Amino acid sequence: MTAPLTPPPPPHDHSAHQVRQAPPQPGVPGVAAYEQDGPGMKTEVREAAVIAVAVALGGVLLGLLWWWLAPHVPLVGDEVGRSWVVYLKDSEGEQAVGVDGTFTLLGLGFGLLSAVVVFLLRRRGGVPLVVALGLGGLLGSLLAWRLGVWLGPESDVLAHAKAVGKGVTFSAPLKLGTKGALLAWPLGALLMHLGLTALFGPRDPEPPYPQQP
Secondary structure, X not given: OOOOOXXXXXXXXXXXXXXXXXXXXXXXXXXXXXXXXXXXXXXXXXXXXXXXXXXHHOHHHHHHHHHHHOOOOEEEEEEEOOEEEEEEOOOOOOHXXXXXXXXXXXXXXXXXXXXXXXXXXXXXXXXXXXXXHHHHHHHHHHHHHHHHHHHOOOOOHHHHHHHHOOOOEEEOOOOOOOHHHHHHHHHHHHHHHHHHHHHHOOOOXXXXXXXXX
């Protein structure tokens, strides 16, 4: 009596469970080759430093425009006994609010303009570029603020009132009542650059699909 003959097991087919993927080769149809391009980190940091300085220097123009376009706050001096008193000529005027509003609007405009220029020159994003844009905008706002105050009327109100005389109208020093206006430039630049990058920036390449056997 002989043992029943059993057929050998069929060879295990790995094609249903394993998918072989050819390495990316240039020039082969269906296989995409990807390269990492763009500058290195050192180059990005250098470019970011140049952008930050260039944006900050734009604060000179902002300061000149603020000094030229901001409304003047009229003051009047009066001598009471041996002391001088300075008060607003128009107590219900909104010139002081207009000074802050002018700086804020100009800062927003400079932020939008600087973001557009930086995006056109350097379409790729990156942390160093964003930091440079925000830092340059903040430094530019500080420079514009100090330049406008320096170019504006004399900061010593009592001395100015004594110099012009009793009852003579003179302009108050140029100053910011709300320091939050200094953030208009950097915030406007960052939001504008983020929007431009999201809409028109380069897209990351999609990974290739695995080839079916």
